[in-house]
Amino acid sequence: MPSRSGTHTYQRESGRTRATERAAHGFAALPALFTFTVDVESHPGGGGAAAPTRRLLDLLEATGSLGTFFVLDEVARADPALVREIARRGHEVASHGHTHRHLAAEGPAAFRTGMVAAQRRLADLCGQAPLGYRAPYFSLTPAAGWAPGVLAELGFAYSSSILPARNPLAGWPGAPSRPFRWACGLLELPVPVGRIGPLALPFLGGMYLRWLPGWRLRSLSRDWAARGDSGALWSYCHPYDLDTAARLVRRADTGRLASLMLWLNRRSTLPRLQGLLQGRTSVPFAARLGEIGASAVAWGPREGSEAKYGADDLGEGLGPSPNLTPPKA
Numbered sequence: 001m002p003s004r005s006g007t008h009t010y011q012r013e014s015g016r017t018r019a020t021e022r023a024a025h026g027f028a029a030l031p032a033l034f035t036f037t038v039d040v041e042s043h044p045g046g047g048g049a050a051a052p053t054r055r056l057l058d059l060l061e062a063t064g065s066l067g068t069f070f071v072l073d074e075v076a077r078a079d080p081a082l083v084r085e086i087a088r089r090g091h092e093v094a095s096h097g098h099t100h101r102h103l104a105a106e107g108p109a110a111f112r113t114g115m116v117a118a119q120r121r122l123a124d125l126c127g128q129a130p131l132g133y134r135a136p137y138f139s140l141t142p143a144a145g146w147a148p149g150v151l152a153e154l155g156f157a158y159s160s161s162i163l164p165a166r167n168p169l170a171g172w173p174g175a176p177s178r179p180f181r182w183a184c185g186l187l188e189l190p191v192p193v194g195r196i197g198p199l200a201l202p203f204l205g206g207m208y209l210r211w212l213p214g215w216r217l218r219s220l221s222r223d224w225a226a227r228g229d230s231g232a233l234w235s236y237c238h239p240y241d242l243d244t245a246a247r248l249v250r251r252a253d254t255g256r257l258a259s260l261m262l263w264l265n266r267r268s269t270l271p272r273l274q275g276l277l278q279g280r281t282s283v284p285f286a287a288r289l290g291e292i293g294a295s296a297v298a299w300g301p302r303e304g305s306e307a308k309y310g311a312d313d314l315g316e317g318l319g320p321s322p323n324l325t326p327p328k329a
């Protein structure tokens, strides 16, 4: 049952019902089961992650859904009560890493050390170790091919860190668009992408969900559903996508235009997320691993090359590019 505060917030927000209905119509072709995911991180100029994360918790509660929250270790350190609340309200708590940097820039040694600490903190806060990981910026790219091996070694069961296409920010062209298993045993859940000409866009999340026109979201949803072999459906968002009171601040990690685009158009986020949840149930990844894993294909670097890196790589911060084998259907 929704809590009093949850229902109250949801009702107050549901004033934009026409926008929600339009969004729901646009997503109608998508399956009834999906996973609503959140990358819990803060954003410069905003009021922090806590308030908008609680709005997302209220939204999920009011619609009877549970999601997966990938928490950045910096947030877990600063606001342990928020992490406990996410877990207490029934959601899966997973890791968004220990710092918001591209994996390839970080390197295997720093990644491993940071992830051990991040994993321990979430385990202490939630009473169980996280099963899932999402790389900042979907930065599991060929230059970070060592990361799945490190995650498997630390006991993670799955990652949802790959954008399976060429993308200006980060991507792994040629990776399967459906769930697959790395040779180390880690399950990978690539972000669902929609194609517009040569572009492959993770249309159910972040800036894409905010900026794409409604008719485009509808056609991408239809195309995704029509492909049939697209695999597990999931969406993603950030607390700051809802933070309409934030000031415009140029982010250190992006250009001026990207900073502006990340700041504008945040009012469209909530009705679109509500539309996605209308007539659809979100189940955390942790509860879907059996079903998803059963049909996962095997894919990745050739046997023996994965997760092996020499002393040079540990110092340099860039792992070897793996030799790719074609996806097994």
Ligand SMILES: [Zn+2]
Pocket: 039, 041, 096, 100, 135, 136, 137
């Ligand atoms: Zn992030």
